[in-house]
């Protein structure tokens with residue numbers, strides 16, 4: 001009884017108007033921390049490389065967080081969590097833009113023809129750039145007006161691209177680490193993303209099973 005009441009009050013608290021701004025500040029903490037570490041000479045011998053890599057890590061972490069919202073919402077029966085998904089999705093884009101800018105600045109000196117050549121020459125950069133390109137329409141259509149203009153079905157279909165992005169992000173990371181033969185972290189992220197996607201496949205199959213059998217059949221849920 002006490003546990004049920006605590007859960008209920010926690011769910012109610014998620015609707016408090018202060019929660020969204022607080023989450024916004026929490027999502028900004030990694031970038032503030034990275035800037036602080038660089039400014040205080042705590043980012044090692046190569047702060048530029050540190051920034052490129054750390055922002056790549058945070059992009060992948062936010063992809064995992066976004067993919068975790070729906071399973072968490074369903075498993076804990078907390079529909080209130082849905083209201084944070086859009087913001088979390090936009091933070092994926094924020095971190096990938098900072099990652100891309102760090103690379104463009106520190107590795108390439110903002111030389112656009114050189115960046116284009118590098119993207120074409122190095123497969124792991126091409127894969128990362130493709131993930132960025134696919135994320136762009138998702139970020140651009142994450143507003144209510146875009147949902148209205150596209151229609152819910154088409155919007156939902158478009159936003160399934162996040163699964164492709166998660167695969168490309170992993171491949172990008174794997175390819176980069178392959179040169180160093182260092183796969184431990186790649187496998188951790190791969191396991192998390194595989195688990196989150198497997199949950200979705202399982203839900204999809206469950207829903208399909210419960211759908212009314214067409215051609216005069218009876219609904220299994222009846």
Ligand code: HEM
Pocket residue numbers: 049052053054055056057059060096099100103107119125128129130131132135165169170172173176
């Ligand atoms: C969704 C898109 C992306 C994700 C999830 C992602 C993720 C990552 C991750 C996890 C790392 C390795 C960090 C580490 O070693 O700890 C990384 C490194 C890197 N990424 Fe990305 N990235 C993405 C897009 C891009 C784009 C668009 C570019 C540039 C066009 C890029 C360029 C790089 C570079 C240059 C490195 C560092 C390579 C090195 O230090 O040897 N990434 N990225």
